[in-house]
Amino acid sequence: MNTVVTVTPNPALDQTVCVENLVLGEVNLAASLEFNAGGKGVNVAGCLADYGIETIATGLLGCDDSAAFEAMFAEKRIVDRFVRIAGRPRINVKLVDTARHETTDINLATSLPSAEDVAALQQRIVELAVPGRWFVLAGSLPPGVDVSFYRSVTRVLHAVGARVALDTSGAPLADALAATDAAELPDLIKPNRAELEVALGLSFVDEDALVHAACGLVERGIAHVVVSLGERGALGVTRASNAAAPDAAPAYEGWHAAPLRVPVASTVGAGDALVAGLIASLVEARPWPELGRRATAFAAGKLARVGPHLPDRPSLDALAAQVQVATFSVAANTRHATQQHAAQT
Template sequence: MNQHAAHVNVPGVAGSTAVVTVTVNPALDQTVCVNGLQTGAVNLGESLEFNAGGKGVNVASCLADYGLRTTVTGLLGRDDAQLFDALFASKRIDDRFVRVAGRPRINVKLVDLAHGQTTDINLASATPADADLLALEQAVLRLAAPGRWFVLAGSLPPGVDPGFYRRLTRTLRQAGARVALDTSGAPLTASLAPGLVPADDAASLPDLIKPNRAELEKLVGRALPDRTALEGAAAALLARGVACVVVSLGEDGAFGLQATPALNMPDATPHSTPAPTPQPATLAYAGFRASPLRVPVTSTVGAGDAFVAGLVASLIEGRAWPECGRRATAFAAGKLARVGPHLPSAAALDALAQQVHVETFVGSVQRAHGEA
């Protein structure tokens, strides 16, 4: 963990906070390491560790290690929240969580050290009160500012409308903020499915999404067996108004598409600009394909969240799109050697990034009907 990273202020980002992460459904991650897991048998545990978790918390922890000023918000049970308090204090993360009754849910992670595999057992959380959700929306709105990145990450608790992230995205983008969305299932569908998000409501779409192959297949309702099919599905999301689409492919790495001309991240302006000018019927995009690094694996938990942190950090820094893929892959590789949402030093991340193989490509797609 890079405990002594210097916090930086990024030009063009309002205020002293570069990133806000929103975790509606945080969790205490209980990680048990076993040297050769045998199901249906008695196993001797090598170690036991508890970490404050939830996708947005993991992203914030990695960003703080990297040196970016970060704020966290969401819904957090008052009971047994000490590990969250300690994490935020140790990494100087600005804590704006809405405290609610109860305790955070517990997720059990069984790490097989011999095979480099992790088995997740995620427990359900309690249904939040309507007043808690309203308090969270108000907290997010108070943090909204032109150019500021928000990462909406993770599942939603039982009983929460799947359209919650879509409404929050619309509010944030109208305030000029930028939104990265990393979720799955019904919340992802509610945020992106053409039948649920009208073509004339592009303001409800996030700037960046990072589904994996299975999540993208579920979203589009068909199998995506090869590179051509995957790129076509991602490009269709660009055509509808998502600026950046990155698809994680596990052992096959990741690829990402960015609409061009690329967003000028350091000199951000609000999305609520004057009347739009007519756009060409075809949208051009730039792409990268990043190969994963073969590194020793202690725990895969949170590697995807580290990848998202690397993407957002790189966009804030104004890196070229292929370099965003390179840096994000280095973030994920750096996290794999650690239990919990922590990164190595900046120098170690730089060294990892230099080892990442990245291919670039370009393409174009017909704009979705009704998009500006």
């Protein structure tokens, strides 16, 4: 099943203002202003569509100021299954300092969905659920939506054989990871290091501690655990393919993908592009280390663009060929990395 569904309960209209050498408290001359349909799931959908994967986007979208979303969906041939609600999408102002390569976010409040709106979204998700289809549940939840929304949706999707990737933070992530029923745990997560620390109530003193925690999540039932490390790239852990054998060792296999140094137009949405690369690689049944390589290429390709856009496939392939990926294995009795080597230069 190659079609991917992204779920964005709290989409945003991103207003990106580019300024060279932003000075707070002063009058600044903007070099450009751009509006883009946004929100984590919308960004993932845009990147997947650019890559050529059939994508359906759903969530809760305010009727006012929805034109930018509708135009993006039409341009990228994304199937629009958003539930329309009263009001307008939240507006996120992105102040991009092009000289320092820094982005300052100012996020405004969102429309408040009713209980009926949330129920309509849950029903829409059920209608789209088919065995084997990947769903990307992404972003924050609007005020008034129960923190357990993602966990309950995951249970429903797993009941019909669909697969779930979760990319959120704060209380929704903590709630999802606290699930004691494996049916409520996602198949893939992609927090950053700080988000995972908060969700688990831990502090990782070093990368070995992070790997240990990731292996623990895999053991509990999350098949693919990927943690973004900012300027240090990303780390991924899954169960080793031979882990079911009686004397199998190691029990887990992982990768550490180093980021590419590329020109940066905007860092907004780079993590969402990483998620899109992970899902695209799973849809294409790529080997586990290749997820790190392809996802890192997606993130690098997006950095050169404002908004949820990727370069063409040959350009992404060229970027992927440059990604340095180190693989490692972890023994079940230690959950410490026992081997590490360069997979490809």
